[in-house]
Amino acid sequence: MRQVVITGIGVVTSVGNTKDEFWHCLVEGESGVGNIEQFDTEKLNIKVGAEVKNFHGSDHFSKSQYSLLDRFSQFAVVAAREAVSDSGVTISDEISLKTAVIIGTGAGGQNTQDDNYRKIYSEGTRRLHPFTIPRLMINSAVSHVTMDLGIRGPAYAIASACASGSHAIGQALNLIRSGVTEIALTGGTEACITFGTMKGWEALRVMAPDTCNPFSADRRGMVLGEGAAMFVLESLENAQARGAKIYAELAGVGMSADASNIVEPSVDGAARAINEALREAGLEPEDIDYVNAHGTATKLNDITETMALHKSLGESAKKVSVSSTKSMHGHALGAAGAIECAVTALAVFYGIVPPTINFTEPDKECDLDYTPNTARKTKIRAAISNSFAFGGLNAVLALRKVKKGSKNNIN
Template sequence: MKRVVITGAGTINALAHDVKGTFAAMREGQCGIGPLEMRDVERLAVQIGAQVRGYREETLFNRQQLALFDRFTQFTLVAAREAIGQAGLEFSGELAARSGVVLGNSGGGMTTLDDNYRSVYEEGKNRVHPFVVPKLMNNAAASHVSMEFNLKGPAFTVASACASSNHAMAQAFQMVHGGFAPVMITGGSESMLCFGGVKAWEGLRVMSKDACRPFSANRNGMVQGEGAGVFVFEEYEHARARGADMLAEVAGFAMTSDAADIVMPSKQGAARAMSGALKDARIAREDVGYINAHGTGTAANDKTECAAVADVFGPHADKLMLSSTKAMHGHCIGGTGAVELLACIMALREGVIAPTVGYEEPDPECALDVVPNEAREARVDVALSNAFAFGGLNAVIALKKV
């Protein structure tokens, strides 16, 4: 089997519009959550979120592109340009024919849906823009990445709610690992911070109205974010032959299904995914230094996740670090695993552990080292990234130092 390394990373999220800025913000423990700015925000019960700010689409895309690109597609392309630029790859000939793109996304073009529903239902218009369908389809982002970078191999989108990106990256890993493709572009994006998107989440009554405080005893729910994370997964020998800078090695992954409840998480499902990833990567549990938690800041997730970590790691659970970066960049839904993989890369490559900000009170049911509020310097050789989705779908990725 082929070894798989990451040779490029890109992002745009509430913390920054690139990886460098995101690392700096994570190091500083900055919080990207603030008052939502959107039409009809006064009709929302939840009025906070981690929005991408200072974003000027007209500086990045031309008029024709803007007519075709929903915000989630734009975010994906911004991140893909950064990642592929860093990798220094150009796709032509055999490389183009065999390389592809697998991205995670949950809601598709929610802004496009929202705007057009308003126009036909609220404003009573009987005509919509001709590009509504190609703009809102979930695979639009993957397709536009394939077009912009000439990727002619496998290209598709994976939707598994909040685990979409991790499932997508697991697929991409498998393709390179199995020798099916030399390079796969992967990660995910989401842009659900529109009136309808927030209103839908509000209905479930799991959103916080004031802050995201993962693992803190006074946590009161999740806060939604938006953004994208895109990575270049490359076959090790291919990367070595061209002298590419390797950010980390993708060591393995596992996916499990709780087969139990549509919204409530299961300790067993989460634990099987973590132990499965370690087994797939042939890594001893004692070697794991950092886990980027799913850590949504809901009552249900955080205690279940901590119990699962305790089960899988035994005594080592008290030695490893576990943080949730969602308190900084918000819960980016289908894109969240991709944005969060950055924290794992930062831990491995820069020796800096991103903190769990917003932490105020210890919770005996989350009694692990959650790296509260301040980033920490530590040498880490192996990191896991957890994603546990609604629907009981779990996906865990293991990264290690190259």
Template sequence: MSGGRRIAVTGMGAVSALGAGVAETWDAVRQGRSGIAPHLFDGGAHGPEPVTLPAALAADGFQSALEARMGRKVSASLDRFALFALCAAFEALDQAGLVGDAVLGERTAIVLGHGQGGQETLEKGYERFFGLKSPRMHPAMVPKVMVSGGVSAVAMQFGVHGPVFATSSACASSAHAIVQGAGLIQTGLADVAIVGGAEAIATPGSMSGWQAIHALAETTCRPFSQGRDGMVMGEGGAVLILEDLERAKSRGATVFGEYLGAGMTSDAFHITQPSLEGTAAAIRQACTAGDLLSQEEVLIAAHGTGTPLNDENESAALDAAFAGVAVRRPLIATKSAHGHLIGGSAAMQTIIALKAMRAGLAPPVLNFLGPDPNCDVDVVVGEARPITARHALLNAFAFGGLNVSMAFATA
């Protein structure tokens, strides 16, 4: 690592279909509870017939709780995805003991990942323009739609004047955000980085688009299972506070884990189909950065979308990266509980992996119908499994062949 700076995780925040907070989210995945349910998606008077699809929509009440905590209304000026980001950031900074910290300023960075930005605002705006033939858009439409709306909201709320930007690389967005935030600390441009991602694209128009590419499951998400038939859209956000380890220790912060490094590759192959070589290369790079192949046990927090092609490719890539190395590798795939948060997924799964290692329990993969002979991985099923792993490998793979694997250790 550049300059020898080690990167601690000192705060975590989350909002999803499993709850408006990390504790609720962790309790749900540990106990094998799912946030996936049938939902009606109605495109309105100018749209097609409503359709019912499985989805994992965020728990009710998060917005009112956020506004009560902030002491002001923000819902009119922010799209739902930015509200998720702000909610998760509030919890993470509070846990890290940094809410109201006057020293955040120029030595703090924010990097958040989002796949699409303000989709709900965009669809409502198009309904107004094309459907109702109104020549006037809402005056807040552009700032609510822009992908950087979330990071800007967090920066303004907490007085962050350092490097602030968004990453957008589909399902790898928050993984890229975490790596970029860690890099800013390692190169000395920041001492603290607020990183993660959020997404709110479970909207009628967006869901129709995902249906068009045959990506959505008809019933539920079954990662690495026989009979799996697609992903389930989720929504929410997840944020981690990364901090220079020595700084964290000097101020008496609780350290929940350590970022060890990452691998990042591009398949340069196909817009939707993954490449075994690119995926395996990212995993190998992360294993090298975190010295994972020398460990007795490594927890695998899989990308695990539940699509036939992705899960098979990820399994093969793990086998290739760990070939001939006797490391126990229990595998978790929590999209089966909270759905696919797209830009927020990697951050959410990182938080769950850190919680799992600290608790010594790997949460089960839900909806499992039996092993797929083409997925030779140790899937945790049934109930939470006791583990001794102190290191985790986190995978995030995106359309366009954008691959990120990260290595973490628990404190």
């Protein structure tokens, strides 16, 4: 089976609209959480979010392109351009046919849906903009990435709520492994901070009113985020042949379904996904030096995830560095797995574990090393990124450091 590596990364997030800015903020422990600015929050009980800042679609697109793009598609295209440029890959006519675009998103064009349905139901408008449907459809981001970059291979969207990004990346991995495509542009995107979506999340009673502090005893729930992360994946031989910079090997994906509860996570389902990612990657628990946790900061997730890490990693769980970077970039739902895969790849590449910020007091039921508040420089041989979605759909990615110029892999 072919080894697959990450050679390009692009991001648009609440902590930076480029990969470098994003990484700098995470290492410094800067938060992207603040009062929601995109619309009036007077009628919201929860008024905070991790919004993408200083992002104006019109700066990135022509007028005709822009009118077709919901915010979630704009994020995906901008991140995809950065990933391709970062990788240095040239998408020739021939290569374009052997390149896939697989993007995870939980909700699709929420801004378009919210704005237009408000006009119909509340403002009594008689007609909607003709691009309403092309903007809101869940595959819109994928389609625009293919058109923007001229990619003509297999392309589709994947939805599994908060695990969408990780499932998409896992699917792209398997397309290259199996030889269906040579290259894949993959990741996740979401622009879910709208009035309607916020009201929906409020109703679930799981949102923090102020900030996101995963694994801390005083945590009060999740903070919604938004953004996109996109990757260029290719085979190790391909990357080495063109002398590409390699962030990490994408060594495995583990997937499972809890088959238990629509919102409550399960230790068993999460642990099975972690075990499967390790098995596929040929890694042992003691090889893992970093876990990018799902870490939503709900009471239940953080305890369940801690138990799942104990169950899957055994004694090694006590030594591994864990962090939830959602404390900084918020929970970007369908983009979360992709944004956190970017964190994990950069952590492996630079040998730095970004922190869990806002950590004030340990919870007796969360007894791992969560890298509180300050980044840690350390050698990371291999790492995993956890995504455990509403609906009990889990995806865990395993990444491994690639030694420079090595024919094989492990460092």
